[in-house]
Amino acid sequence: MQRSLCLLALVLVPVTAVAQGVVIAPHAIHIDARTRSGTLELYNPANDPVEIEISTLFGYPVTDSTGVITLLIEPDPDSTAHSAADWITAFPRRMILEPRARQTVRLLARPPAGLEDGEYWTRLVVAARGGVVPVSGAEGAEGLNVGLTLQVRTIIALTYRNGRVHTGISSNNLRANQEADTLAIRVDLARQGNAAFIGTLRWSLVDDTGATLVQSELPIAVYHQMSPRRVLPLDDVAPGRYRLIVELTSERSDIPPDVVLPIVPVADTVVVQLR
Helix, strand or coil, rough: CEEEEEEEEEEEEECCEECCCCEEECEEEEECCCCCCCEEEEEEECCCCCCCCCCEEEEEEECCCCCCCEEECCCCCCCCCEECCCCEEEEEEEEEEEEEEEEEEEECCCEEEEEEEEEEEEEEEEEEEEEECCCCCCCCCCEEEEEEEEHHHHHHHHEEECCCEEEEEEEEEEEEEEEEEEEEEEEEEEEEECCCCEEEEEEEEECCCCCCEEEEEEEEECCCCCCCCCECCCCCCCEEEEEEEEEEEECCCCCCCCCCCCCCCCCEEEEEEEC
């Protein structure tokens, strides 16, 4: 007699638009106090149905001790955390998405009375579970077939804005250290205002004529503080004295212009001596 054993494999995907074959759009959701609603579009292009469940959690990007950006998840945020996780609801919350089917999920905000002006945050977790994937070579002597049921969780940022919101960013303690043929850079960033800073962080290595020799940029979201690290290649840069310029702007091509909170660009400079 042939038997089957199904196991559950869980994959957490913090930045993606596809979960278990399901296409998810948009990659970030913005809701204001006037509409108190938003939508999420799901599409299953595969030949098998997918079971989907939508939940919320509170988390935001931070940097670890090495400057790598990670997502900090707070299971029990306090009242000062500006969490919207408890009052954002998805309709429907659970569904079976048939092959080549589409589903619009409505997101409703029910904020508490007397909510202060500012920005409130949550993360939508879209958990998609499909069919069983057979494990190659797992059949035993008794005809035991082993398969994996994959569950992929896609995490999407959701922002709720109430009343007057504004943001800003400060840059401090810019430092750089040459490591072989690279320049390792870190800078301390702190959000200003009552909303997250969403923009672009740009590094430029400039010579004494003002020419940019190396440049790199990173889309960034600063909810509180972070100290990101970047490594610039120095393959074509001769030894000498240069200026390292760090600039923060509210430019983001992936976010609708009416959602972006503009700031006056912020810049910081440090002199580096390359060997």
